Amino acid sequence: MRRSATFLEVLLILAVISEASWANKEHLHCKRTRKGVSRPHSVTITEFGAVGDGVTLNTKAFQNAIFYLHSFADKGGAQLFVPAGRWLTGSFSLISHLTLSLDKDAVIIGSKNPSDWPIIEPLPSYGRGRELPGGRHQSLINGSNLTDVIITGCNGTIDGQGSVWWEWFNNHTLDYTRPHLVELINSNGLIISNLTFVNSPFWAIHPVYCSQVLIHNVTVLAPLDSPNTDGIDPDSSSNVCIEDCYISTGDDLIVIKSGWDEYGISFAHPSTNISIRQITGQTGSGAGIAFGSEMSGGISEVQAEGIYIFNSKHGIRIKTSPGRGGYVTNIHISDVIMKDVDIAIRIEGNYGEHPDDNYDPNALPFISRITMKDIVGTNISLAGLLEGIPGDNFSNICMSNIILSGRSSSSSSGPAWKCSDVEGYSYMVSPEPCEQLNQDIPEDHSRVCYLYEVSLQQQHYSEPVISIANWLVAPE
Numbered sequence: 522m523r524r525s526a527t528f529l530e531v532l533l534i535l536a537v538i539s540e541a542s543w544a545n546k547e548h549l550h551c552k553r554t555r556k557g558v559s560r561p562h563s564v565t566i567t568e569f570g571a572v573g574d575g576v577t578l579n580t581k582a583f584q585n586a587i588f589y590l591h592s593f594a595d596k597g598g599a600q601l602f603v604p605a606g607r608w609l610t611g612s613f614s615l616i617s618h619l620t621l622s623l624d625k626d627a628v629i630i631g632s633k634n635p636s637d638w639p640i641i642e643p644l645p646s647y648g649r650g651r652e653l654p655g656g657r658h659q660s661l662i663n664g665s666n667l668t669d670v671i672i673t674g675c676n677g678t679i680d681g682q683g684s685v686w687w688e689w690f691n692n693h694t695l696d697y698t699r700p701h702l703v704e705l706i707n708s709n710g711l712i713i714s715n716l717t718f719v720n721s722p723f724w725a726i727h728p729v730y731c732s733q734v735l736i737h738n739v740t741v742l743a744p745l746d747s748p749n750t751d752g753i754d755p756d757s758s759s760n761v762c763i764e765d766c767y768i769s770t771g772d773d774l775i776v777i778k779s780g781w782d783e784y785g786i787s788f789a790h791p792s793t794n795i796s797i798r799q800i801t802g803q804t805g806s807g808a809g810i811a812f813g814s815e816m817s818g819g820i821s822e823v824q825a826e827g828i829y830i831f832n833s834k835h836g837i838r839i840k841t842s843p844g845r846g847g848y849v850t851n852i853h854i855s856d857v858i859m860k861d862v863d864i865a866i867r868i869e870g871n872y873g874e875h876p877d878d879n880y881d882p883n884a885l886p887f888i889s890r891i892t893m894k895d896i897v898g899t900n901i902s903l904a905g906l907l908e909g910i911p912g913d914n915f916s917n918i919c920m921s922n923i924i925l926s927g928r929s930s931s932s933s934s935g936p937a938w939k940c941s942d943v944e945g946y947s948y949m950v951s952p953e954p955c956e957q958l959n960q961d962i963p964e965d966h967s968r969v970c971y972l973y974e975v976s977l978q979q980q981h982y983s984e985p986v987i988s989i990a991n992w993l994v995a996p997e
């Protein structure tokens with residue numbers, strides 16, 4: 522017995538569920554690492570000759586300070602404090618048991634000279650730089666094989682001065698792939714918190730082959746038309762928590778990745794156990810929450826909830842292609858508000874973009890058990906554009922309690938769904954989804970739908986309607 526929901530019903534259900542989940546659920550991967558660590562030893566960057574005038578290049582000072590702090594690693598670690606000022610620098614590398622702490626008026630500024638960002642090896646799961654063959658520029662702040670690293674501050678700023686890099690990208694004069702602001706490789710026990718990241722040349726925060734990562738209370742900003750300025754990209758990483766962030770950039774706000782085509786398939790390092798919650802933001806060309814397109818090592822066990830996306834191209838997006846192999850499975854996205862979003866939900870089986878001609882076109886991705894529930898969208902132009910791969914249906918796409926209204930309130934049919942090569946279930950979705958999702962969610966839904974825990978019939982409709990209004994207020 523299928524029935525479609527009225528707007529009010531969905532709002533009521535959404536409010537009740539939202540309230541329950543935000544109040545009671547402590548996300549698994551957010552629990553353990555929440556507390557900051559205090560370090561017994563602290564130095565200030567000025568002790569190493571740094572000058573915070575925005576002009577002096579301080580790369581050596583950062584390198585020397587961090588080299589000096591090596592000797593405290595086995596004594597509880599140390600803190601490097603960056604006081605108020607404008608600290609111009611090229612790339613520098615962190616060490617284990619280190620806290621990099623910024624004053625609220627400290628700004629670490631990336632040099633505009635590309636030679637201050639050395640060329641490093643490509644990642645093994647990518648086989649080459651993401652945008653150009655060969656190596657890539659090292660990120661502004663880098664670390665490999667580390668444990669127990671904290672990058673924090675009272676909302677201090679890390680500024681990549683990305684505009685020159687975007688111009689080089691736009692006029693095709695780059696020699697190597699652009700750098701990130703922060704990249705931590707093969708590291709464990711990471712906290713990035715209480716900071717603002719602005720104008721990254723490329724993706725802003727990139728933990729790759731990492732575990733036990735907490736990214737909390739950060740702001741990531743870049744112009745909406747800046748190229749590939751993703752916010753946070755967990756890549757082949759596990760046990761990651763991303764909470765309480767505001768992200769406004771040119772590309773995906775949060776995107777989970779796991780390597781590229783034949784390189785990602787053979788490296789075989791998945792992204793798993795990822796919790797994302799209370800994220801607000803807007804993106805020029807990307808999505809609020811995205812998966813791929815590099816997903817060849819697999820992506821699974823991802824929960825995202827409490828997401829508010831406004832003025833954006835896409836809300837939720839899965840990107841893949843023949844040649845990727847890998848999987849995206851056991852994904853649960855709930856409590857989402859979208860406002861002024863072009864395409865609310867997009868699943869794309871033919872994204873393209875391959876590292877070289879050696880990818881295997883028969884390596885088809887497995888996309889299944891994707892649950893999306895409790896979603897309200899207003900001023901949406903396309904509700905869903907769900908395109909699997911011919912001969913490789915994307916399956917067990919489960920949608921419930923979703924109401925999307927269109928650009929013009931006079932059109933009663935609402936925004937359209939367009940589907941091909943997908944199969945799934947839906948319950949109380951408005952407007953009515955495409956026929957490929959038209960099956961009712963079965964009784965034993967957990968067999969097909971990931972974590973579809975709450976039976977809607979059992980909800981208490983009398984509880985007060987609260988909480989979603991909070992997400993409708995855009996931050997200043």
Ligand SMILES: *[C@@H]1O[C@H](CO)[C@@H](O)[C@H](O)[C@H]1NC(C)=O
Pocket residue numbers: 556557558671673674712714715738
């Ligand atoms: C972030 O700031 C809050 C509030 O000042 C503080 O409680 C928390 O410990 C900080 N996080 C870290 C890792 O320093």
Ligand SMILES: *[C@@H]1O[C@H](CO)[C@@H](O)[C@H](O)[C@H]1NC(C)=O
Pocket residue numbers: 614615616641642659663664665666667706
């Ligand atoms: C990154 O940082 C580490 C130190 O953590 C350093 O040894 C390494 O050379 C840097 N570059 C790369 C590509 O890892």
Ligand SMILES: *[C@@H]1O[C@H](CO)[C@@H](O)[C@H](O)[C@H]1NC(C)=O
Pocket residue numbers: 665666707
């Ligand atoms: C990190 O560890 C890997 C594997 O153990 C090793 O190959 C690599 O050289 C190390 N990198 C650095 C920068 O220490």
Ligand SMILES: *[C@@H]1O[C@H](CO)[C@@H](O)[C@H](O)[C@H]1NC(C)=O
Pocket residue numbers: 674675676677715716738765
């Ligand atoms: C977030 O960071 C700001 C600025 O550092 C701080 O005032 C605020 O208390 C932090 N919030 C939390 C929840 O840690």
Ligand SMILES: *[C@@H]1O[C@H](CO)[C@@H](O)[C@H](O)[C@H]1NC(C)=O
Pocket residue numbers: 676716717740
């Ligand atoms: C941190 O600074 C950014 C940029 O100045 C600002 O937009 C944001 O609201 C601040 N965050 C907090 C928690 O104070």
Ligand SMILES: *[C@@H]1O[C@H](CO)[C@@H](O)[C@H](O)[C@H]1NC(C)=O
Pocket residue numbers: 685688689692694
């Ligand atoms: C490309 O952009 C850079 C940075 O703005 C500029 O210096 C350079 O002259 C441009 N090159 C071309 C060919 O337009």
Ligand SMILES: *[C@@H]1O[C@H](CO)[C@@H](O)[C@H](O)[C@H]1NC(C)=O
Pocket residue numbers: 549759760793794
């Ligand atoms: C993911 O979480 C589950 C449940 O907590 C745990 O058993 C598993 O080891 C985790 N996976 C990884 C790769 O850490």
Ligand SMILES: *[C@@H]1O[C@H](CO)[C@@H](O)[C@H](O)[C@H]1NC(C)=O
Pocket residue numbers: 832833861862863900928
């Ligand atoms: C709908 O969203 C578009 C951009 O996404 C915006 O230009 C337009 O003003 C919005 N319409 C209303 C009625 O808010």
Ligand SMILES: *[C@@H]1O[C@H](CO)[C@@H](O)[C@H](O)[C@H]1NC(C)=O
Pocket residue numbers: 912914941942943944957
């Ligand atoms: C693929 O899904 C469609 C519904 O979208 C279904 O009709 C078709 O039988 C499925 N194909 C396979 C091979 O399962």
